[in-house]
Structures are given as C-alpha cells and as structure tokens.
Amino acid sequence: MKRLWWALVAVLSIAAVAAVSFAVVQTSKPTETVADSLEERQGVVHFVEAALPPLLSYDAATGDATLTEARDRFATGALRDEFRTQISQLVPTTLEPSVTSEATVSNVGIEALAETSAVALAAVDQVITSPTAEFHKLASSIRLALERVDDGWLIAEFTVVGSEWVKLVPSDDEPA
C-alpha cells in the first residue's frame, strides 16, 4: 500500500513538472497570429489595391453603372447599404455630371488582422477633373473595416481619417 502511494506521488510530480515545462516553452516562444503571416497581410493589401480605385473612380460617360458594379463586387454591410452617402462624403462632386474622378492607392498599411476581419489604412489619391473646376488632387487617408466572406474580403466600413486638396499644375496635354 505504501509503495502504491509513493508511485502515485511520483506520477503526479512528473505530470506537474511536465505541465510547467510545457507552459514555459509555450509562453517563451512568440505566438504567431494571423497578422504575423506575410501571405495573409498581402491578401488584404492586394484586395484594397484592387477595390478602392473602382469604388472611388467615376466617369460621367459611364455614369452610375460602374460604381454600382464596384459596390456589388467589393462592399458589404454598412458600406453597401449607405454607399452613395459614404462616397459622397469623400468627394461631393463625384456624382455631378461631367466630373471625372480617378483614384489610385499609393500605400496600404495593416492596422489589425484576424481570421475573419481586418482593418487597413490606405493612402488614396484622387485626381478630380471637370470642365469648369480647376485640376485638383484629393489626398486622403481611409480606414477600411474588412470582413472575410468565403475565401475573399469585402469592405464593411469606410472612414476618411483625413483628406487634403492638392492643387496640381497641369501639363500641356492635360485639361486646365
């Protein structure tokens, strides 16, 4: 009976030491998150670079059709429901006749990234042209809340965290 007791104590002691050792090993090595994955981050960046130009570009010649197509392809949730309101906050003139907005994404940074959601910060430039207005560029910083749907991403929220007009000097072959 005494021998059985000592055997039980030994087994429990070994188990306790093993558990502590395992915990120390696990906590001493950094836990890799989804955001640590280069492939996952690149997936978000490539999506934002593909989605923002059609969402923020407008050509009076093609009208609303291209914007609606972009909304259906890249937006979900609040952005999809209030698409017109949200983009008109960024460029009030976008939907006016004879106005062209050509958007490009210069940089994208990852603020947060998890299995099913992400937050990205994008530096976006929009060249706005119209027959009457001066030739302008709007330089904006936009925070995007993304949702993973199936195997891809969609933009659920869209917040302009800063934007400033930059006056461009047109070249000879560009409209003044």
Place this chain on the structure above:
Amino acid sequence: MIASTAVGMISRPTGLPSWQPYVDAALVSIRNLSTLDYRTIEEDRRRLYDGATREFAMNVGAGYRYTDQYAIQDQEVSTGEPTGAGLVAVGEDIAIVLVANTVTITREGSPEPTVRYNRNLVTIVRVDGDYKLDDCKAVW
C-alpha cells in the same frame, strides 16, 4: 494547483502581432515630430531625437534646424494627432509604417489655426531592444 496555473498560462491569449511595437513607435514618433512649441523647441526636438537613431538625428534633423528658425520667428505652436497607423512591411529589426496625421498649427498674428492632414511612411528600427525612428517620408 501548479498544473492549473500552467494551463492558465497556456490559454492566455496574447492577441497582438509581433510587429505591433513598430506601429506603436511610429505613432509616438510622428506625434513627437509634429508637436512643437516655439517656446520649448529645443526640448521638443530632444524628445524626438531621444526616440530616433543617430542617423536620423544627423541627416533629417539637420533640416529641422532651418525650419525651426521660422517656427520661432512666427511664434508657431503645432500639435500632431495621429489618426491611424498600419504596417506596410516588416523585416528583421526593421518595419515601415503608414501613419495618417492631423496637425493643428497656430501662429502669432493668425486668428484661425491651420489644420493640415498628412500621410507619412515611417521607418522604425530595433536597436538593442528599443524601437527607434530611422526615417520619415511624406506621402504626397
């Protein structure tokens, strides 16, 4: 009890990615870089350089000596308020962070403050365990 403590340690979520300190350092750097009071300008610059590499202080900082003279002359006070920061790229002991920043500037004789919105690509390096500002480029 030992075993339950061990289990607690294992299941505790960390949550933040390994590059988060670079982003945090970029936010602090941009705030320090864009916050300046003509009355405390040397102290403000010292605070910036304390969190920067020697190379930054020598190369980029040299240009500030010129613009700081105008800040003193115009009795300028600027306050930087970063509104967002995201990781663009990360390597071994180095990262590039996109930072959006709002700067409010007041000058003697100007009743209304000027508000500027800018974007910066900030390079942060890890030196002896510290995260230091190494470069800052405006995104125009």
